[in-house]
Amino acid sequence: MAQQTPVSNDTANDAPVAQDPRLIVTRTTPAGILATLRRRIRGGELGPLPVIVGLILICVVFQLLHERFLSPQNLSNLTVQVAAVGLMTTGVIMVLLLGEIDLSIGSVAGAASAVLAVLAVRVGIPEWGAIAAAAGAGLVIGILHGTIFAKIGVPAFVVTLAGLLGWQGVQLQLLGSDGTVNISDTGAIAALTHTYFVPSFGWGIAVVAVGVFVAFTLVGERRRAAAGLVAMSPLEIAVRSLALAVPVFGSVYVLNQYKGVPLAFLIFVGFVVAFDLMLRKTRYGRMVFAVGGGAEAARRAGINVDLIRISVFGLASMLSAMGGILLVSRSFSASLDTGAGEELMMAIAAAVIGGTSLFGGRGNAYSALLGGLVLGAITSGLYLLQMGTPVRFMITALVLLIAVTLDAMSRRSRRVHARGG
């Protein structure tokens, strides 16, 4: 292990802030950062690395095969296309973190889309009210699933399998014999996926997002240093900030080349960021991870495991319902097959491809963004190459298999390294 470089700290000279000799983590030098990275990879902590590499590979391959793949128009369409399933993926990730599965998300999205269309068109309440009601319906459905699972003890697999059937039945019943309800193409629902922001707004959001990240990182690391803990070096802060700034500003630049940043993508990314913060920075998120890592340990630590489970299923179904709302918005209609197609499988696949473990307790909200972009890029690229659904399914299956294999391998690697201390 490289020699520990003391953190220079002018303000705390009087307080003893000597590095703790027990900590083997050397993060203050470039060599130390590399060593940390190597140790993580060996220990099965792959993080987002495989999926980022995969995404870049996919983009390069499709760009070589078709010159319009990386065009602003195609990328802009891609970001709108991934938003609906992306929201559903964000919900699935919450459930996967618990070590459970939700098979009902497609049907819940479908049922919510029917609720939305029937309320907005047939009943005629204001569209914003219908959107809120549809999302609320999702929340209630999820709480119902969660309660049956947590309180009665029916396996989540079975509860949501029943949901898969049952809520699709509700969807068909609501839509009735006509089968399709068309919505206004100028209302609030349609605006969700057909609104693009002017370039300056996109730049503003990018500046604020990166600025907030840098500010919080600086303040946080200064506090760590002041408390005598291992803090990031200025170099690492700069690298991390750059790693965020480049994709953020890059995306805004590319999207501004076409129509601007789409509202739908902003909603999706907003939910991903919000859920990431909730999972990593709040007590609630910590409890979700704890229940996923060891429900019995969590219970004995005084965590209300049932409440966590019910709330996670509630949130997951609410996000599925929002995904359903975006599906309606994009196609200007709620139909019998809204959410009844491949959405369920794609949402779960995206979560796993993005790096969230199927075994519970490991993962993050950004899996939804990364995994969604990978699947969206494959769909978009194959569409440009005029290859149909058969090829897409096979390639998606292959990518999913690779992701699950990586997950299982890193899990085994963690086990092998587990008792090494």
Place this chain on the structure above:
Amino acid sequence: MSTPVLELSGISKNFGAVQALNQVDLTVSAGEVVALLGDNGAGKSTLVKVIAGVNPADSGDVLFEGQQVSINRPADAQRLGIATIYQDLALCDNLDIVANLFLGVEKTAFGALDEVEMERRALKLLDSLSVKMPSLRVPVASLSGGQRQIIAIARSLLGEPKVVLLDEPTAALGVAQTAQVLDLIERLRDRGLGVILISHNMADVRAVADRAAVLRLGRNAGDFNVEETSYEQIVAAITGASDNPVSRRSERTPATRTEEA
């Protein structure tokens, strides 16, 4: 002996037709290590679950610092200041040391987790216990069995408990790791905590316990001052007879008397 911090009297617990505990009494004072002994099925684990609030007693009185209390849920026990450390199932493997130490009692600032404060206090706590860890930010899955047990014990101290229950803390540990855990138990006693130690290992009991309370078939079968009591007397109480397999074996082979029960 000072006033008992925890005093159980007449505790009974049935599981269907099985009477797991029958009128059991147990007391522990501050700064005292009480070993809870008994053969398999004697009711040790059931009694621990009663105290921890996992399985409340059917009848009986619990006095905590002289006050009548009822412990119906784990949260009740925690609030009183009774910390229970289980042999397993105590830690979440996917969370790091700091997260595990503060599980359920996370520190927050402005609604967000205060990782800096938690890590600082974790370092301080582990320092005060003279515990050495490679890093506080590794998942506990990567720690050794002894380190995990120490983390589990250290975690219970964050709630400033008055009584600590340890369920077979050394059962799966090697020699050096067992010594570390026994050192830690002595430090708990020196801090003035009441410690209830459940163990099958008579060597451990003789090393750290002040008193030994023996259960047999769900009833009290003796309460001994460890220093003044012979190993044979305690074994006789555990097995219920002075003529038992352990004593017969030690008569046959007096030179190689084992300390394991």
